[in-house]
Amino acid sequence: MATSSIPNTMRSLSVRRFGPPSKWEIAGLPTPKITRGDEVLVKVHAAAINPTDIGAAMGRYWPAFNVPGGLNIYKPVAKTDHKSSLPHKIGYDLAGTVVDRGSEATKFNVGDEVICCLPFKDGEKYGTGAVSKYALLTETLVVSKPKNLNFVEAASLPMVALTAIQMLDKVPGGVEGKTVFIPAGLSGVGSAAVQMAKNAYGAEKVITTVSTRKIPMIDGFLSKGVVDEIIDYTKTNPAKTIPQNSVDVLIDSIGATVSSLALLKKGGMIVACAGPPSSGRDLKNVSTDVPYLVEKILNLVNAVVRWWVGRYQVKFDTVLMKANGGDLERIKTWVEEGKLRPVVGKVLKFVDLEGIKEEGERIMKGKGGVGKVVIDIIAD
Structure with a gap:
């Protein structure tokens, strides 16, 4: 995809104020832009929901990570204030295709199929936002999608x-x-x-x-x-x-x-x-x-x-999981060798906001699921 064809805004699962899944919405937010040589922009095909996503969207991590606005969880923050952690984009796991890269990013070409876990940081340039049309991160955190998995399966793993x-x-x-x-x-x-x-x-x-x-x-x-x-x-x-x-x-x-x-x-x-x-x-x-x-x-x-x-x-x-490209490369190898299978319990379309909220509430309550909930972004 040529850089000129990447839209300036994208749809993203997010919250304007920290809160439970019932407060989630699909909002129009700025598409991330490459500003460093080691960055890649990924068009997201599928993304997964984790308990950690729910905790982050509820503002639970502000004491540990200096999340701006985290103390004022009931105070709305203007969408134009992109230096704030609000609106908060949801999601860490994704699978997709590279659509743009910085001048120093040589590991992948535009069109390559990849998986990654966004780093566990909030209120910064990187971190959260996998359940979006596009995601930006450094190339070192990205690995090629396992050849024997489709995008939905691959997104469930990182x-x-x-x-x-x-x-x-x-x-x-x-x-x-x-x-x-x-x-x-x-x-x-x-x-x-x-x-x-x-x-x-x-x-x-x-x-x-x-x-x-x-x-x-x-x-x-x-x-x-x-x-x-x-x-x-x-x-x-x-x-x-x-x-x-x-x-x-x-x-x-x-x-x-x-x-x-x-x-x-x-x-x-x-x-x-x-x-x-x-x-x-x-x-x-x-x-x-x-x-x-x-x-x-x-x-x-x-x-x-x-x-x-x-x-x-x-x-x-x-252990507090840290996004790591080397570990993810080992995981990819085990998947391709048949030593590790993804376990996907439910697949939802990105347009099914009510279904996404319901699954988020279920995960929050720790009830009854199998494996991972994955959102098919590209299908919509």
């Missing part, structure tokens, strides 16, 4: 797969030959983590939990043999089903750390992306905007949690 890979990479010595407990095996992060643990990292035994209706879906979505033990959490408590001191590693994306502590072997490892807050160090790794006081308070809270977990002779760490 954030959950990056979270999973960064959690598994935190385990000293890896999980090869070990017993790994990964609750919620058909959730976004859980579905990626169980496949990676077994197929890419060589875990000997993978245990997961799902509801009764989802048990038959495991093999279909993840392929047979990925999960060694499935626990129906609606009928039995995993903490009472799994023998104590039998699990080497817990990969926790749902806040199961406290209830699962007794299951871990002495010297075992818990890596969490939900439940206990991430450390200030994790936040600082994601954005340099983290206020000093917030960083120190979170480091203190995290240290207390580590001490408390350590009484069980178990190690503990947290």
